[in-house]
Amino acid sequence: MAFAGAQALSLLDAIGNDNSKGEYYLTDIVEIAGARGLAAAAAEADVEEVAGVNSRVQLAEAEAILQASLRRAAMENGATLVAPDTVFLSADTRLGRDVVVEPHVVFGPGVSVGDEVVIHAFSHLEGAHLEPGVSIGPYARLRPGTRLESGVRIGNFVETKAAHLERGVKVNHLSYVGDAHVGADSNLGAGTITCNYDGYSKFRTEIGAGVFVGVHSALVAPVTIGEGAYVGTGSVITQDVPADSLAIARGRQVNKDGRARDLRARLAEAKAKAKG
Template identity: 50%
Template sequence: MERAIVILAAGRGKRMNSGIPKVLHKIAGAPMIMHALRTAKTLDPERVIVITGHGAERVEKEISEIESEIGFVRQIEQKGTGHAVKCAEKILKDFTGNTLILYGDVPFISPETLQLLIEEKERGTDLVILGFKSKQPRSYGRLIIENDQLISIVEAKDATNEQLKITLCNSGVLYTENKILFQLLSSITNKNANEEYYLTDIVKAAKDQNLSVKAVFCDEPETLGINTRSELSTAELTFQIRARERIIENGVTLSQPETTYFSFDTEIGREACIGPNVVFGPGVTIESGAEILPFCHLEGCHISKGARIGPFARLRPGTELSEDVKVGNFVEIKNSTINTKSKINHLSYIGDTTIGENSNIGAGTITCNYDGISKHTTKIGSDVFIGSNTLLVAPVSVGDKSMTASGTVVTEDIPSGNLAIGRVKQVNKPGYVKKLVALLRSKKKLKDN
């Protein structure tokens, strides 16, 4: 049966103390809601709908830039979670499949856990609730279960002393037939202290209609909801611990795992080695056998087999490194392709550049790619030797098997096989140092007096 997924993301998030909508605060380089969306997409849903409210325009814009096939519905007035889901009724009125409810501020529900809900529904249960067992239930709603059936969800503030001892708690995630979902929502009321429509009330509504309701369970960390900056920090740490474990299990060596920070989409092949204090921004792919030395920052780049990066290197978006490329200390590369066995070993900036195979870029080389208005490209061929402290003023090309002398400023194309020398001729002045020093001292003495 087809599936629709509704993700609630309308909350203000007052406790974040921020002008940024809560679901756009980042975990591992991506808005927290993108983690929920990423998991949702593993189910291959027919429809994904995000309910927006506070900061709706910004939320919709940022999500659309990453995931284009998402529908949005705005909750104009904040009247509770039940009301938020009901806002999607119009857009889902003709949908005949099952609907899953997720939350934009609960980023760590796993695909395996969602599969548990699906399997329980396929066994004939009308409404499936996701719960978890907590050692410290605190303010979580308690799941009241009798004879394997979920009877009700009792909010902590309404629970009896006996019910507060229950450790089975509600995550808020649920799965049911779309028709049943909105049928149940139509029967709940806002007769409570907050005058809001609570999604949890559909459990009682389902029991009143003699529908079967069961709970499936996951580990508590999966249900972590983020409402404060402290919880955001905890979520970041949780993600990093899981990512490190996953990457090590996949055959990657992390020499000091607790100092390595991954993005939500980092991909690293087997036998790669990652040194201490390496930070991965979004969009990094590293092939098997590559080595990243300490204190590197990588973002939006692809590193091929056998490449060696760092220490203290920065690879920016658009960087493509072929096999066996060497990038050394204090090198920055942006929007450039470096082909097989080429080397940029020291203190260089390479931007908007293509470098052929087996070329050597000397220390202090700079591709001058920006004229203050526009970016320009540099093309360096194969088997080229760029001397130390060369400035390549783009747009410019350097032919195969050519060379630049150290200190050269390249402003014209260099044909293949040529040596380019573009520096002022050296002039030696015998005895001039003594005269210069005496002149400078006399000027200083006059100034001091």
């Protein structure tokens, strides 16, 4: 049923429940509109388009009908859904031509995807804009405010939020990039974390173009990494890094010869005494 918005509230207010079940029937609006001299007409429609929703089961059935329609439209417009029944789209999802979507991908509201993007299995996207040639996942999560320029690669178990990654950036493994800007062709190694929240406020991380961040590094915002800089593996960066500099912020390794052997002997002796 459809009716003019200008009349909607007054018609709804006039619906009564004087019937055997004491329920309010939306279809009574037709009679009410006729009594007020408003025009009413019947239109023939497919049963799937006018199915009622009066329970959670019927709501799920209606959602399945909508999803089938959205998937069909996406494929007819040039996207490849490898396993269509496992892909869930929003009404405003926009997929470019020659996009490939692997199984078990969820598109929340506000996602636009450029041409020739590949979205690998088990990824979740919401409020994200992907330019052409981007690769996502598997097991990636793109949260609202994510903007990925052409050629960006987001790998497995990577999460982004309010992040702008310029062309060619690579974040391939196990990383969190939030409230951040990353310059073109930078590479963030496995386990890179932008520490953007201190328990009260959010802070931004600025990473210049051509930056290399070694694995298992924490960038404590607010912080800026200059263009062409290197961050050594395992560093905790709390101060700005100038362009083309090498930043190392970790404890120095110390090897103590024979100490492991002595430790094993001492622990074995203590264990034996404990057993009696």
